[in-house]
Amino acid sequence: MGAAPNTAEPRTLDKRPYPPPSPYRWAWYVPGFLAVAWGVYGLLNDRQGPEPLSYAVFVALAIIGHDLVLAPVAVVAGWLFGRVAPPLLRAPLQVGLFGTAVLLLAATPYLSGQGVSADLPSALPFDYSARVLVLLAVLWAGMLVWIAVRFIRSRRTAEPAGQG
Amino acid sequence: MSRTGAPRLGPLHRPLPQPPERLRRGPLREEAWRSPLRSERTAALLGIGVAVTFGICFLTGVTSHLAQHPPSWLAWPSRPVGLYRFTQGLHVATGFAAIPLLLAKLWTVYPKLFEWPALRSVAHAAGRLALLALVGAGLFQLVTGVLNVARWYTPMPFFFTVAHYWTAWIVIGAILVHIGSRLPVIRRGLARTGPPADTPSDPVSGGLTRRGFLTTAAATSGVFALTVAGQTVPGLTPVAVLAQRDPELGSQGLPVNKSAASARIEQAALDPTYRLVLDGPRPSELSLAQLRSMSGTTVSLPITCVEGWSASATWTGIRVSDLLDLMELPADALVAVESLQESGLYRRSVLSPQHSRDPLTLLALEVNGELLNLDHGYPLRLIAPNRPGVLQTKWVSRLQAL
Numbered sequence: 234m235g236a237a238p239n240t241a242e243p244r245t246l247d248k249r250p251y252p253p254p255s256p257y258r259w260a261w262y263v264p265g266f267l268a269v270a271w272g273v274y275g276l277l278n279d280r281q282g283p284e285p286l287s288y289a290v291f292v293a294l295a296i297i298g299h300d301l302v303l304a305p306v307a308v309v310a311g312w313l314f315g316r317v318a319p320p321l322l323r324a325p326l327q328v329g330l331f332g333t334a335v336l337l338l339a340a341t342p343y344l345s346g347q348g349v350s351a352d353l354p355s356a357l358p359f360d361y362s363a364r365v366l367v368l369l370a371v372l373w374a375g376m377l378v379w380i381a382v383r384f385i386r387s388r389r390t391a392e393p394a395g396q397g
Numbered sequence: 398m399s400r401t402g403a404p405r406l407g408p409l410h411r412p413l414p415q416p417p418e419r420l421r422r423g424p425l426r427e428e429a430w431r432s433p434l435r436s437e438r439t440a441a442l443l444g445i446g447v448a449v450t451f452g453i454c455f456l457t458g459v460t461s462h463l464a465q466h467p468p469s470w471l472a473w474p475s476r477p478v479g480l481y482r483f484t485q486g487l488h489v490a491t492g493f494a495a496i497p498l499l500l501a502k503l504w505t506v507y508p509k510l511f512e513w514p515a516l517r518s519v520a521h522a523a524g525r526l527a528l529l530a531l532v533g534a535g536l537f538q539l540v541t542g543v544l545n546v547a548r549w550y551t552p553m554p555f556f557f558t559v560a561h562y563w564t565a566w567i568v569i570g571a572i573l574v575h576i577g578s579r580l581p582v583i584r585r586g587l588a589r590t591g592p593p594a595d596t597p598s599d600p601v602s603g604g605l606t607r608r609g610f611l612t613t614a615a616a617t618s619g620v621f622a623l624t625v626a627g628q629t630v631p632g633l634t635p636v637a638v639l640a641q642r643d644p645e646l647g648s649q650g651l652p653v654n655k656s657a658a659s660a661r662i663e664q665a666a667l668d669p670t671y672r673l674v675l676d677g678p679r680p681s682e683l684s685l686a687q688l689r690s691m692s693g694t695t696v697s698l699p700i701t702c703v704e705g706w707s708a709s710a711t712w713t714g715i716r717v718s719d720l721l722d723l724m725e726l727p728a729d730a731l732v733a734v735e736s737l738q739e740s741g742l743y744r745r746s747v748l749s750p751q752h753s754r755d756p757l758t759l760l761a762l763e764v765n766g767e768l769l770n771l772d773h774g775y776p777l778r779l780i781a782p783n784r785p786g787v788l789q790t791k792w793v794s795r796l797q798a799l
Contacts, residue, residue, distance in 0.1 A: 255577075268566050271566045300510060327605045364638040
């Protein structure tokens, strides 16, 4: 138990004070800022560049979608499962849920079928829902095996004399 | 630093007025975030993963841009034959691999969104704005990338290629700035100097360890790459879940990217008065019968699309260099290849001498042993080594000296 947190001083994820900035940081800042400036210049000046408003809305929706929807859901789910799930199940659930969430997120455009067009049958030809389900089944089968292994190990450590 | 060790605060670092402490509730409290998975080390390692994947995507992406829009000072080479196929396949697979890594990294640093006070100083505010650009541009690249491969264009009210290219410069620049600002923390995070004082040494009982968390992120990343690679590596097609194409599936054994119907060339292509116009120092026109009699060279070349898929085929037709000799085009001149398509970004492509004089570059009449069908570019399509698919002009009607 350390001292009460010092709200005046910023702390890292390890709850330690930030070290002083590196003198080499400008070797990264200069090319970095130049690259950003080049990208912004291109976005604004390319003849086929995006409408600034459409672009800004897209970026804003992406940030909001992650920071105010996806991440809170992940955090709350983690907190909930941490309270409800027995220790045996915790790590397998974390892995299974992470894999499931990320896969479903990336697969949503394919599952929506929005990209399929009648005059291009060779585009998006797979049965995406079937393949996603198979991949999820493999993932959760693996998690079940892991749970079983943990269960067997926990029994062994619980009764070392009686079991072999 | 002054002699007493207390930092001298310039105007950018002077503290801004802070909100009252009683407003610091819920996620704004430091104690609210207790997962041992959130550490300097996991943030640094995931950051390396994101930087490497985005770095590979940046290099392969700029390569793709240069291949499609070669500047006057750069001649995109025609060999190795499969170079573009490799770089673009790598680009898309790596982009998908970046998704779990970026999401894991954002989860790890999520408490930072609620740091208190929100704006410590002007410098701090600038740093947070830079982070907003980093996160926004990073998410933009991955979301637009997936939408494009999945051919879902409606959510993107802009030209994908243009927006995605310029944002690449923004995200790579933002990554460089971010690394520069975090160098000492990264170094500390990567150093194995034992457990830091305030963090519990054991994970939440039964929960993932830090190593388990990183392994999960890396494994998911690998799986994502494999599930999309099947669109360019035929052996992986059975496990392709996020792939746009089966490289061996399509009319005449090859996927199609622009149908004849959507290009609206059916009438013009089937017109018996069709001629290939050779517009050069010695102009001429060739009828279909003449073109067929000249056809005879067979090559094996892949078609590679920017969405990262590619498929090989054998093509039979006429060497473009032979046609250029017929036109009496100088050896170092450029030639434009035009399509029957009346409108569209890719109705016309330009061949530099690297490609136009390469013996493998053909105007093909046949693919995989059959006469080209309308969807594949009947009566003539350009096929050249190491060239993006959008520049392999279909329904060719004219070669024009530039």
